Amino acid sequence: MIVIQTEKINKMYGEIEKNSINALADVDLIIEQKEFVGIMGSSGSGKTTLLNILSGFDHPTTGSVQICGKNLQDFGDDELAEFRRDDIGFVFQDFQLLDSLTVKENIVLPLILAKKQSDIIEKKAHDIIDYLGLNKIFNKHPYEISGGEKQRTAVGRSLITNPKIIFADEPTGNLDSKSSKNIMDLFCKLNTEKESTILMVTHDPFAASFCKRIVFLFDGKIHSIIKNNGDREEFFDHIIKCQADIGGVFNDI
Ligand SMILES: Nc1ncnc2c1ncn2[C@@H]1O[C@H](COP(=O)(O)OP(=O)(O)OP(=O)(O)O)[C@@H](O)[C@H]1O
Ligand SMILES: [Mg+2]
Known part of the structure; x- marks a missing residue:
């Protein structure tokens, strides 16, 4: 089953004919369910723009994005907010955890925002933990745990709604090599x-x-796709x- 399909996506930042930047040009991409796809490219090549x-x-x-056969552009504001809350999970390079909440509270935050019942929240929290x-x-609290543990917490938060797709932007960018391997093993699992379905920029x-x-x-x-x-x-x-082969700066993060 196709989860994501893009047709000739273009993204221009700035006003056309002024100093506009063409951050994405005619990107056609098909992502099947259960794929684990990496997006690579030198700094400024459009990775974060594509993920966003x-x-x-x-x-x-210009161009279109279909998620599970539905055109994202046709989503109304409420539908889009629901899609982002329920169908996708996000993992960021800098974790984006709330320091005032515990690990467990950070993980269940999406369910609290979705106003789920407390017994459902407890059960899911227990399972994910x-x-x-x-x-x-x-x-x-986040300030009492290691970087690797923070990222595991963030992965937990991204999973708690059983999303169709997990997006990760440089999830290992702030981790040492042992924690990076840990997180990648977790993604594989x-x-x-x-x-x-996982889409990861790295x-x-x-x-x-x-x-x-x-x-x-x-x-x-x-530029190319490899398997x-x-x-x-x-x-x-x-x-x-x-x-x-591609050249450019790959390691400036
Ligand atoms: N909000 C914005 N306004 C204007 N230009 C932008 C904006 N965001 C990104 N760009 C430009 O679009 C291009 C692609 O940026 P993007 O952030 O997608 O790159 P990236 O591949 O994620 O880079 P990095 O590896 O450094 O994170 C770059 O030239 C960048 O300067
Ligand atoms: Mg980026």
């Missing part, structure tokens, strides 16, 4: 066990090597080679 458009946070200047191995820290070839497919952007266009044939180390080498 696919998740309904921003609109393309167990699944992510956060049992020892669920009563702590979600991808196989929970049927989650500049890190190691993190990217866990994906099943990588889309490389260059100057807002799809993982199951051998992660071989895929890692392939990613490095593609980065070298």
Whole structure:
């Protein structure tokens, strides 16, 4: 089943014919259910712009985005807000946890905002905390836990609504290599066990090597797409080679 389909997405920032920037140019992309796709490309190549458009946070200047067969542009304000609340989860480079809330409270926040019943919230919180191995820290605050634990908490929050798609923008950008591996193992587990479709922007070839497919952007266009044939180390080498072929700055974050 196709989860995301874009047709000739273009994104211009600024006024046309002035100093406008074409951040995306004619991007055609199809993402199937249960895919784990990486988006790579040098700084400024349009990765975040693409993620923001696919998740309904921003609109393309021209072109269309379909989510599960429905055109995002046709969503009304309420429908779009519901889609963002219920159907997608987001994981950010800087975690974006609320320091005044505990780990558990951060995780269940989307359900509280959706006004779910407290017994449902308790049950889901328990399941997710167990699944992510956060049992020892669920009563702590973000400033009392490590970066890796913060990101696991953020992943928990992104999962709590059972979203169709998880978007992650540089989820390992602030993590050391051990925590990065941890988070990538977790994404792989979600991808196989929970049927989650995952779209992840990363500049890190190691993190990217866990994906099943990588889309490389260059100057807002799809430059190339490569597939993982199951051998992660071989895929890692392939990613490095593609980065070298494309050139530009990949590691400035
Ligand atoms: N709000 C904005 N207004 C104007 N230009 C923007 C805006 N956001 C991004 N751009 C420009 O659009 C292009 C793509 O930006 P984008 O943030 O998508 O790149 P990126 O691939 O995510 O880069 P990075 O790896 O540095 O995060 C860049 O040239 C950027 O300067
Ligand atoms: Mg970016």
